[in-house]
Amino acid sequence: MNTPTTSSRPLGRCTLVGAGPGDPELLTLKAVKAVQAATVLLVDDLVNDEILQWARPDARIVHVGKRGGCKSTPQAFIEKLMIAAVQEGETVVRLKGGDPFVFGRGGEEVEHLREAGIPCEVVNGITAGLAAVTALGVPLTHRDHAAGVVFVTGHAKTGTADGARHDSTDWAALAATARDARLTLVIYMGVAGASHIQQQLLAGGLPAGTPVAVVQHASLPHQRQLVATLGTLVADLAASGLGSPSIIVVGDVLRGMAAAGAPASSRFGT
Template structure:
């Protein structure tokens, strides 16, 4: 089939499925059904292998399309072409993504490209890492006494032609978080932790509680509870790396008081 195939002649279908933060038991029922029905699975690196092994149908074509921050990744345009081609060939395609497809998963871009090709797709939400990470610590993202809202933000700047040098105004975000009593959940921020710390300190106190959670929901989850003024040092001393989520805000005060901030031997689930 060529790129001008009318949508009425397209017999395949595509679903963007959120695989959640890693724990297979956190999959939704709808996600499991979609995975079981797929004849082609395009799987991100951060998806737990156990999910594919447990639910992919025998004979399904499984294509690993690596998408991991800080590592060499499959070009997005190539993934989109694979999706469109497979649907036009009559396949039932599942694009299996870590967390939720519409929270820093580039799901919006993929939906746009599919629609431009005359293909409508379904989206199945997954539990995003920012939610699972704090829940695993027994901490809420909002609390009537500490936080009236939550902001999800990426710490990884878009690169390439036309990209802003630092698209996130961390100073303005810090001031807003302080005045409006918001919890900040920062994805893909470990590599830029020093810059994020310096900028957030322009609007938030140095003793603002911070948690950094690596491999949220998995058996090898690790975390630190520290303060904003010690964010970069805490990450370095504990040896934490991506994939990890940084959470900033007063909802963490109880956690911070209960733990030694940067002794790596004391970290874990």
């Protein structure tokens, strides 16, 4: 009589870890502990290699690059790798730039792990949108300038029945809300679509003189930034040569840059 056999290998575990914006000193203690414990590390392209100094010598490190405009590892393949490694008893860390739950596809990965019967822990990291404004010496919110903040992706696209791809963000409506509710807009992955975003924000009622900053490689030694206004954003961005990965910040909180001693533009007014 044949009896079913089961694997004696215990199920491993998986942790999604936010590696922060780039500066390895911004890694949390909990993130360091998770990296030190991992037997398998699946590492995103934007993760600073210096963070891997915390990995154990025998850890298997797999680079699964995902960057806009570049060749990327398919998301489905990454999820299969995670699930297979956990089922083999490995301690898996999915190391992601910024925070796993802020435009990091962490939600999708957690869903797929749970569907496979695998519990998953998430360790937050400092998101690039916060690091970018901190590097400029200004806050995301301020009692005099901004009552709230909106994090939004600059390349949200949705498919339609005709096969076309359309922007799923109503930038004009967002502009009107930001103006009326005094919100700071923090736009991820928006450099490629900066012209469209600029046009729609202006159409929605944000004044052309609204301060804008673009920060590339926030928190790293080679960080670069541009200070402009909404009306001059596209021209100034082209002249600056800044590209991805960059954060675009729009809002009156940037008027505090001069008081903070950071470089400010005379276009901001008073």
